[in-house]
Amino acid sequence: MATQHSRSAARLMMAPAVILLLGWMLVPLTMTLFFSFKKYLPMRGGDLGWVGFDNYIRFVTSSAFWPSVTATLVIVLGVLFITVVFGVLLAILLDQPMWGQGIVRILVIAPFFVMPTVSALVWKNMFMDPVNGLFAHLWQAFGLTPVEWLSQASLGSIVMIVSWQWLPFATLILLTAIQSLDSEQLEAAEMDGAPALSRFGFITLPHLSRAITIVVLIQTIFLLSIFAEIFVTTQGSFGTRTLTYLIYQRVLESQNIGLGSAGGIYAVILANIMAVFLMRIVGKNLDA
Amino acid sequence: MGQIILEKVSKTFGDVEVIPPLDLTIEDGEFTVFVGPSGCGKSTLLRLIAGLEDMTSGTLKIDGVDATHVPPAKRGLAMVFQSYALYPHMSVRKNIAFPMRMAGVDKAEQDRRIEQAAAALNLTDYLERRPGQLSGGQRQRVAIGRAIVREPEAFLFDEPLSNLDAALRVGMRLEISELHKRLETTMIYVTHDQVEAMTMADKIVVLRAGFIEQVGSPLELYHKPRNSFVAGFIGSPKMNLIEGPEAAKHDAHSIGIRPEHIDVTDSGGQWQGKVAVAEHLGSDTFFHVHGTGLGETLTVRATGEVGYKHGDIIHLTPRADQIHRFDASGLRME
Ligand SMILES: Nc1ncnc2c1ncn2[C@@H]1O[C@H](COP(=O)(O)OP(=O)(O)OP(=O)(O)O)[C@@H](O)[C@H]1O
Ligand SMILES: [Mg+2]
16 A cells, blocks of 8 residues: 555545444443443432542442452453463474374364353363362362362462463464474574573574463453453452452442443553553564 | 594485485585485485484494484584574574573673674674664675584585575675685585585585485586486586487497587588577577487587577587596496
8 A cells, every 4th residue: 555545545445444443432432431420320210410520439439449450450460371371381282293283272272162151150060169079079089178169269260260261362372473483493593502491482482472462462451351250150259359340240239320330431441551561561572 | 623424324204215325424624515406305414414303324423423313502513594594583693692602601702702703704783683684695694603603513504595696696605615714614515506516615415316426526526427417417507418329429328518518610510500599698608509410409608709699500519528428327438
């Protein structure tokens, strides 16, 4: 698209998509903003008029606010850490030529196709159930007391479930990146006297930095809003109430649309702060 | 020091034997060129020496020590790859420093060797750049710099110039030859370009399908090719190979005569034919001659400007002392 003419033609043709996307984004955002300045209680009188910043103040001063921010950050960062570390290891493993490679790759990718609700239920009932779960049986086999995963190690359990879901995504992206690594570079490093660990550190990891950036950015967007996994397991109890879940409770359980909307705006702000941080930390990998 | 001896070395991939057992000795300080058509196993042989592939059988000795099972890093060889294989996220300086860093050379010594290599290779102004910001020739020099600073027993080059344009290739060819003269280190150089082979080598190894067809100095190969394959492969343009009654006159299955050993005259020659294509290079003129009754096309080289053109009838006379004779299996007959 080099000429003036082709540039304006391109703009014209992109316009419908851009307008649609903008509308899609702007309408809900504006409505959330609108409601956040109102006292709006659907079952208890409906629209009770403008209240200024009341909702915002009430939302942050509630004792549930800061714990929910912490829970959100713990889950997001925990899952990012686990998926990136294990994603890199799995990608390296899957890149080795081995028997039955095709099947193994499909198996590794499979969890991504399971719906979050279903996978969380499977984990809750089949693995983590303190009486009938596989983990309970395993613990008993060694003569230990079964752990009540979802109450005693609730945040860790959720991180585990969500990591299991997202690991395939990370692995897949990192595997494609590893496959694009020029094998002559590794051979050159080998001849230059670099042992396997140094080859990983000096050649493979820098080569993967861009893919890792993408994994981190995309996953953060989705992880900030995880909901189903919490809804079907702990229902927000035992310290697993994330910001998203708190908003849900304010809107649907307390039937307070105004308060929930204010929370929604905070969530947008939190997401943007995270985005700026991430861009700062990892963004320079993208334009290199 | 850098004598390399291969004894009965062979390599099979699956059930394909790429290198049948072969013996080869490369003397210390020698510039050896592996040359042969594409897919004949040149790179494989080089990678076997480097240790990047395991040998199926045989032994490799470096300076008299068995190195068959020594890992690549410990063999003391440096390799320059066809794709250069520079580390893209490191600056030129870091690229060149990498092998020394891995060997634990101290910082001051590293800097000294980097400066020295950069000066020798004209890279001083580019040390802080990334490989992506360099031209092909500069990247090539960085790859060579990375090899030099290790002070290896021998250098291995796998078609290092094939990604460069013609002018740069000639320049780099000279630089590598000069480097060899200065360092006096063993070099093994893979190419399929026989001009590179002829101009650079102390010793040429001609390979075909993994077999060594002939080993010798460039001029030995030119004057006394051991068989018709080497005869056709070394020299440019290719040697004319003639079979049939003309060869029978010399008691041979086929005879070979190089284009530069045929004299062109207006009349009175031994053979005559019609010029199909005349290539005027200024310094030389090449004629592709049809209808001589000797087989297909005959290529003839005349020095300087010679004015025949398409369709002219010319007379050709081979120089009797420059005729090569080959028997039915293609072997040279004396
Ligand atoms: N890893 C491998 N697995 C199976 N076959 C291989 C492998 N590497 C090379 N070969 C085969 O071995 C033969 C020799 O390959 P090699 O790369 O040594 O050729 P070459 O002489 O370097 O050719 P070129 O001039 O095109 O680089 C080829 O027929 C190739 O198909
Ligand atoms: Mg090759």
